[in-house]
Amino acid sequence: MDYFEPKTVDEALSLLDQHGEQAEVIAGGTDVMVDIKYSDEPGCLVNIKRIPDLNAIRESNGGVHIGPLATIHELEESELVRKRLPLLWSAAHQFASLQIRNTATIGGNICRASPSGETLAPLLVLEAEAEVTFSDGARTEPFSAFFKGPGETSLGSKGLLTGINVPYPADGSHAVYLKHAVRGPMDIAMVGVAVMATANADKSALDDVRIGLGAVAPTPVRAPKTEALVSGKALDAALVKEAGASAASESSPITDQRSSGEYRGWIVDALTRRGLEQCWQALTGKEVA
Amino acid sequence: MAKAEYTVLGTDMPRKGGVERVVGKGVYGIDLNLPDALSGGVLRSEHAHAKIVGIDTSEAKAIPGVRAVVTAADAPDVRYGRSYIDRYILAKDKVRYMGDPVAAVAADSQALVKEALKKIKVTYEPLPVVVDPEETMLESAPTLHEDMPLPKNLPEGVQVKNVCGYTGVNIGDAEAGMAEADVVVDEVYETKMIHPQYLEPRIAAARPEEDGRITVWANAQAPFPVRTEVASLTGLPLNSVRVISTGIGGGFGGKGSGVTSSAGLEPICALLALTAKQPVMIVMDKAEETISTTIRSGCKIWIKTGAKKDGTLVARQGKVVYDAGGYSGFGNQAGGRCTQMVGGWYRLPNIHMDGFTVYTNKQVCGPVRGPGGPQATFAMESHMDSIAAELGMDPIEFRLKNVPEKGDSIVGVPKLRDSSLAETLNLAKEKIGWGKIQLEKNQGIGFATGAWIEGSGPGGGAVVKMNEDGSATVHIGKVDYGTAAPFGIPMIVAEVLGIPTDDVTVLNVDTDASPWDAGTVGSRSMLVSGNAVKLAAEDARDQILRMAAGQLEASPEDLEIVDRQIQVKGAPSRSVSLASVCNAGHNEIGDVIGRGYFDSKASQAHERETGSSQPFTTHAAMVEVDTDTGNVKVLKYVAVHDVGFVVHPKAVEGQIEGAAAMSLGQALCEQVVHDSDGRTLNPTFVDYLMPTINMLPRIEAVTVSGYPGAGPYGTKGAGEIGSVPPMACIANAIYNATGVRVRRLPLSPENVLRALREAGK
Numbered sequence A: 001m002d003y004f005e006p007k008t009v010d011e012a013l014s015l016l017d018q019h020g021e022q023a024e025v026i027a028g029g030t031d032v033m034v035d036i037k038y039s040d041e042p043g044c045l046v047n048i049k050r051i052p053d054l055n056a057i058r059e060s061n062g063g064v065h066i067g068p069l070a071t072i073h074e075l076e077e078s079e080l081v082r083k084r085l086p087l088l089w090s091a092a093h094q095f096a097s098l099q100i101r102n103t104a105t106i107g108g109n110i111c112r113a114s115p116s117g118e119t120l121a122p123l124l125v126l127e128a129e130a131e132v133t134f135s136d137g138a139r140t141e142p143f144s145a146f147f148k149g150p151g152e153t154s155l156g157s158k159g160l161l162t163g164i165n166v167p168y169p170a171d172g173s174h175a176v177y178l179k180h181a182v183r184g185p186m187d188i189a190m191v192g193v194a195v196m197a198t199a200n201a202d203k204s205a206l207d208d209v210r211i212g213l214g215a216v217a218p219t220p221v222r223a224p225k226t227e228a229l230v231s232g233k234a235l236d237a238a239l240v241k242e243a244g245a246s247a248a249s250e251s252s253p254i255t256d257q258r259s260s261g262e263y264r265g266w267i268v269d270a271l272t273r274r275g276l277e278q279c280w281q282a283l284t285g286k287e288v289a
Numbered sequence B: 001m002a003k004a005e006y007t008v009l010g011t012d013m014p015r016k017g018g019v020e021r022v023v024g025k026g027v028y029g030i031d032l033n034l035p036d037a038l039s040g041g042v043l044r045s046e047h048a049h050a051k052i053v054g055i056d057t058s059e060a061k062a063i064p065g066v067r068a069v070v071t072a073a074d075a076p077d078v079r080y081g082r083s084y085i086d087r088y089i090l091a092k093d094k095v096r097y098m099g100d101p102v103a104a105v106a107a108d109s110q111a112l113v114k115e116a117l118k119k120i121k122v123t124y125e126p127l128p129v130v131v132d133p134e135e136t137m138l139e140s141a142p143t144l145h146e147d148m149p150l151p152k153n154l155p156e157g158v159q160v161k162n163v164c165g166y167t168g169v170n171i172g173d174a175e176a177g178m179a180e181a182d183v184v185v186d187e188v189y190e191t192k193m194i195h196p197q198y199l200e201p202r203i204a205a206a207r208p209e210e211d212g213r214i215t216v217w218a219n220a221q222a223p224f225p226v227r228t229e230v231a232s233l234t235g236l237p238l239n240s241v242r243v244i245s246t247g248i249g250g251g252f253g254g255k256g257s258g259v260t261s262s263a264g265l266e267p268i269c270a271l272l273a274l275t276a277k278q279p280v281m282i283v284m285d286k287a288e289e290t291i292s293t294t295i296r297s298g299c300k301i302w303i304k305t306g307a308k309k310d311g312t313l314v315a316r317q318g319k320v321v322y323d324a325g326g327y328s329g330f331g332n333q334a335g336g337r338c339t340q341m342v343g344g345w346y347r348l349p350n351i352h353m354d355g356f357t358v359y360t361n362k363q364v365c366g367p368v369r370g371p372g373g374p375q376a377t378f379a380m381e382s383h384m385d386s387i388a389a390e391l392g393m394d395p396i397e398f399r400l401k402n403v404p405e406k407g408d409s410i411v412g413v414p415k416l417r418d419s420s421l422a423e424t425l426n427l428a429k430e431k432i433g434w435g436k437i438q439l440e441k442n443q444g445i446g447f448a449t450g451a452w453i454e455g456s457g458p459g460g461g462a463v464v465k466m467n468e469d470g471s472a473t474v475h476i477g478k479v480d481y482g483t484a485a486p487f488g489i490p491m492i493v494a495e496v497l498g499i500p501t502d503d504v505t506v507l508n509v510d511t512d513a514s515p516w517d518a519g520t521v522g523s524r525s526m527l528v529s530g531n532a533v534k535l536a537a538e539d540a541r542d543q544i545l546r547m548a549a550g551q552l553e554a555s556p557e558d559l560e561i562v563d564r565q566i567q568v569k570g571a572p573s574r575s576v577s578l579a580s581v582c583n584a585g586h587n588e589i590g591d592v593i594g595r596g597y598f599d600s601k602a603s604q605a606h607e608r609e610t611g612s613s614q615p616f617t618t619h620a621a622m623v624e625v626d627t628d629t630g631n632v633k634v635l636k637y638v639a640v641h642d643v644g645f646v647v648h649p650k651a652v653e654g655q656i657e658g659a660a661a662m663s664l665g666q667a668l669c670e671q672v673v674h675d676s677d678g679r680t681l682n683p684t685f686v687d688y689l690m691p692t693i694n695m696l697p698r699i700e701a702v703t704v705s706g707y708p709g710a711g712p713y714g715t716k717g718a719g720e721i722g723s724v725p726p727m728a729c730i731a732n733a734i735y736n737a738t739g740v741r742v743r744r745l746p747l748s749p750e751n752v753l754r755a756l757r758e759a760g761k
């Protein structure tokens, strides 16, 4: 197995061009190293960790620009993320052990495109954009277009994720990320639900409700029907119940060794209800009646 | 009582070798560094059940740097096993689980081993697979072992197949007893396979010696049974095989090779070394371990109990189907123990139990911490709560009504000398705050009792050699894996000889020099080696005092050893140093060598006469159930134990906490998941969920005293019993919180939520 440490994005891209499907990008390696151990080795590893300036977390154009090499712990430690992107911060905070958070990068989490990846549903809800670079140039695209399937992204084998642009959420919005796993943070999510909303002027109804679901479809997904169902309405117990069931019906979870698809559906239901209730309470100061 | 009576016993002296372990010194098997050793590896079956049509090793052998490729054809045509002699060193003719060893390779590097293993071509003819222990007993199931007969003790008229063990319990007349009952509760429980998941992987290393012998290093719990297996499977006489125990980083019964007769790693390594004529070391991969080494079996338990309105138990009937896996392994022993324990440890005049241990196409049952006990108790103690609920009785009161007392017999114990069960129940009730603590919505408290009846088993010896300076060098046959060897053993020697524990060295087990021993299993280290070492130290002391008597002009009975000085009792100024007597011993008796042997047979005979004192326990848990997700949070946990006299409080506490934590893992999340083809779906730690620290409560370990056992100074086994109650304890707390009984392990969020939904909650 060959091993390369490109010093620039261009160098990395030309290696990918050269080696095609044989090449595997490695950042923190917390996914790649496990894969190498348990399945066949790739032809070569392209370690992008030595490329400078790809781990920035900074304010840019009414939002936050995050470099793909920023580690999960760097997100967690960032004042900017904590204050302005509490949803992403919360996902980072519930992400594995400190050892893993110190090593794992957000770019790796995104490019791995595992439906259970912690940061994915939050990025969908935040309507963030991916900066993708190929040898013939760079472009940006929304994450809703970026994820193609489990482990598949629009990068294919020749592109690099070179940045993540997250617009600031609307003033006064509230968001929660709820992770369900047997061991809590110390485990891969069985279901992750991100809910974000704002309240209308007199705090009598929710506006712009966004719901992102992780680990319950081939890619992380939004739940548009459920969002429409609750947006512009006052939450009461009946509506919350309906929303939970609706979100579950918008998911298409599989059965695996972690849990059955049926159970995942129940959890989407429960966490959507919980997320909506928490947003309602934070935004209006009232319990759902 | 401990502190006043004894100098050393009852104190928390630091663990021998503790610091080395904490600072990462090379103390474990995996740290072994044999010069010129080849790497070894094992090819494992990709089928759960298949005929081996042919094995072609030619391509693998042709790779430069590959020094040996072996299959069953390269070994003597002998099988091994414990209750059934049903297994070859490497699978021959047939494989019986995915992970069954088929061939092995030794090569210059690990990479070459990997490459060579891939080049071995095995032609299989797949056979139907059976993974369900109930299904395997049916006529329609495939036959796993064509030439293994059904157990001789199987009751007449029973139509079964693939059964490799039967245990019946028949006390009184269960049928008639049941007819007298006011209330009958009938339930079915199910547990899943777990892997003991010690953190240090298993290793084996072997070196052929110039004199034709072979030296084997193993991080196994039973060096002597390993020696027996290596010798018989490679065709060497016992005196040509030397097994040296390395340090061990956890085993929990999973490293009981030899005892279990299952993983066969050491014989395979020896065969490779003999073939390559070079030292070989094998280190197992963690995922390879999860799919191939020995485990705590899953089982299905039917339990039906009759009681009177006032709570008096009158009869129990039940059945156990216990999964041995592809080979008999430790299945019959564990399944038998499980069956007896479903019978319980309460006063119960009429019991009938049928216990079947069965072959399936899964990995093999080992003596994992309390073999059979945690599973039995999950059913039995959950069931006790169900009966209490049916009777409308408080679960503690109901149990107290039925606890055995002095003179009673319980399953496996003809006569009790005393019984601590009631005291543990009362203390657990008080410590958890039952009836006092204000429970919030969806919170509940549960209790479960446990027992670990001292099993029968071989005795063992000890030798205490005195050195010229009065220090002692000790040989026992039990290995140091954090139990008696580094704690109780040196303390006993120090106590008897009046020397500090720093003056005592307990040697590593080396089968060339150590006294024979059956293995560090069954909570028997203190019972066997502790009793033996006490006798050996007393023997040494007597020899010393006889010599000192002349010098001090006193009779030996009037002498004592205090702080390295031999002195006349009551006249401490008349003294002589222990060192000088040991030194002088060279001219009189050569060496002071004390010898002791624990006579297991005599001890058991004695206890049949006088009655025995058994370890009992009650655990109590407070939980909170999230009825939306099924998540269970353990808020508080108390483990009250009678382990007899406590020699080293911290060591005992550690055993209780560790054992409880291990079973809490099985209670809350752990299981090996198989698909219907017999493939393990969660071999790595990413998917095999051990509990992490954020899931575990503080475990408050409490001991009661006043019930001396058969061990030295009245100790009882303490290593396994803590793993017995937790699963039932959590299930009972969930019941108390929600009114819903979960009868299937693990009590994972999914299983709990499913049960809640089925109950309409």
Ligand SMILES: Cc1cc2nc3c(=O)[nH]c(=O)nc-3n(C[C@H](O)[C@H](O)[C@H](O)COP(=O)(O)OP(=O)(O)OC[C@H]3O[C@@H](n4cnc5c(N)ncnc54)[C@H](O)[C@@H]3O)c2cc1C
Binding pocket: A024, A025, A026, A027, A028, A029, A030, A031, A032, A033, A034, A048, A068, A094, A095, A096, A097, A100, A103, A104, A105, A106, A107, A108, A109, A110, A111, A112, A116, A117, A118, A119, A155, A159, A160, A161, A162, A185, A186, A187, A188, A189, B686
């Ligand atoms: C013990 C353990 C616990 C874990 N727990 C969690 C958890 O709780 N939540 C969770 O979401 N994940 C978890 N993971 C998974 C993993 O840590 C994350 O997915 C992590 O974010 C991956 O980042 P990395 O930098 O290590 O990626 P790597 O392993 O280096 O790469 C992952 C994938 O992304 C590709 N890649 C990386 N960077 C780029 C880039 N800039 N451009 C193009 N492709 C790229 C690689 O080629 C590879 O396919 C866990 C893993 C382990 C081992």
